[in-house]
Amino acid sequence: MNRRLRLGMVGGGQGAFIGAVHRLAARLDDCYELVAGALSSDPARAAASASDLRLDPARSYGDYREMARAEAARDDGIDVVAIVTPNHLHAAVATAFLEAGIHVICDKPLAISLAEGEAMAALARRKQRLFALTYTYSGYPMVRHARELVANGELGDLRYIQVEYLQDWLAEPVESTGNKQAGWRTDPALAGPAGCLGDIGTHAYHLACFVTGLTPSELAAETHTFVPGRQVDDHVQAMLRYPNGARGLLVASQIASGEENALNLRVHGTRASLRFSQESPNELWFTPQGGETTRLTRGRVEGAAAAHATRVPAGHPEGYLEAFAQLYRDAALQITAQQTNTPPPSESLALTTVDDGVAGLRFIDAVLASQAGGNAWIKL
Amino acid sequence: MNRRLRLGMVGGGQGAFIGAVHRLAARLDDCYELVAGALSSDPARAAASASDLRLDPARSYGDYREMARAEAARDDGIDVVAIVTPNHLHAAVATAFLEAGIHVICDKPLAISLAEGEAMAALARRKQRLFALTYTYSGYPMVRHARELVANGELGDLRYIQVEYLQDWLAEPVESTGNKQAGWRTDPALAGPAGCLGDIGTHAYHLACFVTGLTPSELAAETHTFVPGRQVDDHVQAMLRYPNGARGLLVASQIASGEENALNLRVHGTRASLRFSQESPNELWFTPQGGETTRLTRGRVEGAAAAHATRVPAGHPEGYLEAFAQLYRDAALQITAQQTNTPPPSESLALTTVDDGVAGLRFIDAVLASQAGGNAWIKL
Amino acid sequence: MNRRLRLGMVGGGQGAFIGAVHRLAARLDDCYELVAGALSSDPARAAASASDLRLDPARSYGDYREMARAEAARDDGIDVVAIVTPNHLHAAVATAFLEAGIHVICDKPLAISLAEGEAMAALARRKQRLFALTYTYSGYPMVRHARELVANGELGDLRYIQVEYLQDWLAEPVESTGNKQAGWRTDPALAGPAGCLGDIGTHAYHLACFVTGLTPSELAAETHTFVPGRQVDDHVQAMLRYPNGARGLLVASQIASGEENALNLRVHGTRASLRFSQESPNELWFTPQGGETTRLTRGRVEGAAAAHATRVPAGHPEGYLEAFAQLYRDAALQITAQQTNTPPPSESLALTTVDDGVAGLRFIDAVLASQAGGNAWIKL
């Protein structure tokens, strides 16, 4: 993988949070070179942001459509674009770049409607382009290892799956006091109809699906808005049923006082159980039925999945940025493989894609339908 | 409190588990003297058990009705009876002793039907006798402290309540291989129609109610039996709504592979949150909204509720038996107060009673009704 | 073991701490009946304390010598005496009861000089009486299990042993503000020349010896007094060498701000290591060389040593009082065995005795000699 891939970015100008994270992630493993951007819809901010990032001014675009066209026309045009705009623009931007034959790495959620999402998935398939979706937490080595343990049957038949994602930063109406991150996330026009549900509920849902390899068949859910005046939900909880008979609970809350970023998963099977907490991502707790708990650690545990996603030895903690970088690294491995007509390393196929995004949108739709129907059971 | 109360016991003969725990609990704080018993329905076992416990043979009874009559007639008759039979006998035994004017300490669940439970509550009120119900976990100092924090408004208005009680000892069909504890608990004739729901679901429900001071107004629940051939549920989960708008989740499972006795509670309010895990009962985690988590510890934390339930200094762990003993001590304090026409210490009023038992039976009924009605929402 | 042993107590009157703990411990497993006492050197307090404890006034003695004589003369005299006076009286009291042929359970430290201690050990041997010494922490099931793991070779050859015992309650000069517990512990006339060293340093030392089965051959130590005006040390640290080449560190401190009762042990061998923390006594962490850590738990772990010291199932925490009670239970098993000319259960032989006390006094002497000699290396 000796050539760095040429990366463009849409969104992520000055003041943005997740754009900077994407750039860190792209840089960490040295697989990408950021060469173009449409960093802001505000031209002055776009230009200033491009200068900060040392972009060639000629490749700092005021409009993402222009960028897609121009980059597709260059011999040294970008290989892949990172989309880090607010949610409501994901579909349009991704469409423009896919149509131009450019690979896509998109922040989640994929889109603000299931129809949009399905159209993108179809387009990506038709254009044979990679469409990576950054479900960050799937990049953790111990999450990859958990998935491998389940896939290898170490847990037996799964019976109970519990996932929770708790934050407290929206416990008060901070969107009305100038918090930019809160502002767009609680505005249905920018974030879609799902608030907490779309922002972190989908992460929780994805993590459970990713690790277990199971998709629920039915759910009964409730969304709720605790903060007066807020236009979207800030809490969601659901009961889940799985095709194999397993049961599950999911809760995501952004009003969970005192919580930072508590994404926690537990999975119980007939043979064993496991627990993972995102805030302590270098460990995974594994307990055989009737037995004692072992703390599995990144770097020490055996298995190709974790090894593939690990940079430094056991006892040297890796974190969120490394997990994010793993998605970029897996995308680079897949894109390079396509460009060189070679098979990608099989471990890189754990990368989350537009299909995971569609599943997330389907989950959102089901929750909203359950809520609209008196919290009734809905087939997924 | 210089006279030890005279204690009788029904059930708890050789081979029983919870009877021995009750006796340890009664002994710990030296408030009781075990003087009489109907320890087994099997006369030989009853006699042998009485001998083990050094009871006067004249006060080892073959029948609880006879015991109630005989003890009530003695000048030195028992003050209080501990009922540790299988669930289906609780009501009949308690009724016999209440009618005889004898105070009752009963293992949970109170009864196998709500009607039975309500009748007992009414009888206890009419006879003006204490009817303590051993919701053991309410005896932990840090649970008492959590309740005090909530009552004092330290958490603000409650928003999200999550309680889970996970065990793994019924993950396999051990009732069919001679496990006596499993046997009666999974036999509807002895344990009632609720399996896991009645055995530990009620503990989870009670803990959440006890700490928050809130009773849910509605629930949607699902019970499930994972182990083939089992006649009662071994897993239950529910979504809860509270009168003040709070939301909750409850799960109790006896097939949660790898879990010992994981009764965990978290409560989030507008001002702060708290977490308690029964397996680490000497600590309570408290986090203000937006702030840092503090580990409150038994013996070091301030507050009358925890101090009342504490025997040894901070850093000297207390456990399950001490929590159980606390219920016995509180019962002794209340009985002695009644006997001496003095007010009991106010902290002893935290003792759980027949009314908590009725609430538990109401919860069981609601869950079963929800299950029968397609897991619909049911008013409590 | 159907007869309760008749127990007497010297010390432990109103206001005492450890006497009440001994009584709780004696009561828990129902092997003892407290029937006699010389509870205080102050006659009024002795009588009032005896009344609180419902002793026959005829068996409440004003003087321990009188008690030893009188009880030895009775047909129903005490089997065993618990000595819970300040340290400087242990030797005289124990001597009186041993001479009278009465078994002894003595709080630690054994005595205030090695000579006294050795004399008692010799006397106990000569009189063939049990002399139990309450090194409480050796009664924890997981400490017993740790010892069994080492003895079974699970750790291989031991290489590094680290023990720490940290408290903060003497970080300020509380002895000068009326704290009774602090008062006698910091008065060399009552506690002996070793302060923190004798009070908790000996516990740390014993725990390391008990678990590893090793006694250091040499040490270099330093004692220090941080609190101005204090007459004894409040901090001690030492480097240790063992006969097999292992190295060790020991620290005990009563000025360790923020610590409650942090007695922590780690042992590293060629094959594996283990860690134990007294404040979480239901678990033991075991890690094979190069491998992953497993949390062994009381009630779930296999092994006769832990099972012998366990009362309730896994996940139902036991604590300090149960550990203390274990020593009483083991003493009862040994005394009863002697009385009935039967071998005691082999697991009861883990009980700590006067010989452990002598080893502790030898440790104190070595530390004081090292300190006096410029913190030089001293042979033990």
Place this chain on the structure above:
Amino acid sequence: MNRRLRLGMVGGGQGAFIGAVHRLAARLDDCYELVAGALSSDPARAAASASDLRLDPARSYGDYREMARAEAARDDGIDVVAIVTPNHLHAAVATAFLEAGIHVICDKPLAISLAEGEAMAALARRKQRLFALTYTYSGYPMVRHARELVANGELGDLRYIQVEYLQDWLAEPVESTGNKQAGWRTDPALAGPAGCLGDIGTHAYHLACFVTGLTPSELAAETHTFVPGRQVDDHVQAMLRYPNGARGLLVASQIASGEENALNLRVHGTRASLRFSQESPNELWFTPQGGETTRLTRGRVEGAAAAHATRVPAGHPEGYLEAFAQLYRDAALQITAQQTNTPPPSESLALTTVDDGVAGLRFIDAVLASQAGGNAWIKL
């Protein structure tokens, strides 16, 4: 800081560990561009490594002296060199680049003798060049915060300092079975006379000094070699005395079975204590005297020192690479400030330098002197 600094590297060719870590660290915050290298003393490996890293072949040097000369002569020559060779070469390489007027970032330990180290410190001062030394663990936000807490007096006067650094990867003679990392570290010709002492003992020593702001005045130490045939120590322990009367313990071991990278610090002062564990670097435990413990977290805790070293919000874990990158970022801030004649951000001055390296060499010398002198007390 809009220009990336031009970075060269000496050492770190194919197969090396720490060189890759330095490159990741340099890349993360986008302050550096790697443009030159003398990556291996083996010319073929040097060239291949340079190609892997996409260096201009003209700037891939076979010899570090040539590189220093050539780069100093270029208009676009490197601003700074990263030295990641085995220890015995640090001094010669650093000298060559300092003499050429090039800033230095050097892996630790600084050198293999105190004299060498002091000469380098003097040279750096004379040439007015930055000489950063990568004591990685000082780059963690919570370590920076701990230091700030102590400096602000939040702990009061320090009394007891305990630091341990435990690993297990040298518990067996892996250097004789081809482990390259073990090979040079246990070869006195390459690593110097100190094994574990130099490799990780110095990290432990530095962490304690960095956080407390105190340097011990005296120590008594013991080194030991557990693995037969090994030429350097694999275990070191020491008692420490500080100028203010504080006492300390230090242990570093590479034969501590089961340990990954357990660098743990506790500091007790008159007002409060703190605890830090490198394996959980996003948290710091703070306990006031007599009070309850609070978990301070990266991203949520207040204070300029932690904020300066933080990239992502609370609950999004950072790790070892971010800590390493912080040193690179602080070096870039200081170099850029010098180049632009502006004061560097004050928080960047926490960067560890050649002076910390000299202190570490002084510690090594004192330990070796104590060991040679029968483990006597040595003034530092």
